[in-house]
Amino acid sequence: MVLITRKIEFSASHLYHNPAFSAEQNRRVFGKCNNPHGHGHNYTLEVTVAGEPDPVTGMVLDLKELKEILDREVMQRMDHRFLNYEVAELKGQIPTCENIARVIWELLDPKIKQGRLHRVRLYESADLFADCYRNGAAC
């Protein structure tokens, strides 16, 4: 099995706020991330697909096709958007790295037909990232 990884970058804004919490609780749990008008990040997304290279083309999958899937499912949905208000899949959830990575996994998994989605890694900054794997699969 070979793993192939493609990276894209997008910029988006978000804020952390749980309407079920009091103002004080939101402040305590989420800190500066609770600031009401939100803030932004340059996100880096690494998508890893596992598979066997095709004996004829030598490819696990057509990278151009993966690029188009990432553009359609992630860039058009999230790039230069306010994640809380503009991304339907995140409605009712706190747009943390963990939740965004899972939403991206759920968007991509059914679309990847050649090979199998292995890992979604989303960096919010160089020092913070979330990884999403298929449960039960070796990481």
Add this chain to the structure above:
Amino acid sequence: MLMAVKIELGRRYRFAASHRLHTERLSEEENARVFGKCANPYGHGHNYVLEITVSGDVDPATGMIANLAELDSFVEQEVIEAFDRRSLNEDVAAFQDVVPTTENLCIEIFERLKSFPKAKLERVRVQETSNNSFEYAGENGREQL
């Protein structure tokens, strides 16, 4: 119910420390042969990058596996305060008789962090320079790497 996906959270920290690779169990000539420049008597330093990975359920109320402020303060207290701007050989008890290679540093850091109460520590990765990095996932963690 088994969730369809497993989520892990990765976080990077930095510390600067010195070390010397040398053991009393080898002769001076053997130390020089095995460890090369790293055995120079006064030691030398690195800017270490520590990457830790934790897993757990994502709390629907916060969207988080673990509160970052709590994770940061735990790592700060257990690792950064003990190692940053220190000599690993002289200032860290674990390296009195153990050579502070980055392999052993990974194991020591894993042991210090595995009791984090809010999430499961999956693995630690320590980058000694941009060209060298080491990972440890606990005694039973080989299959995770």
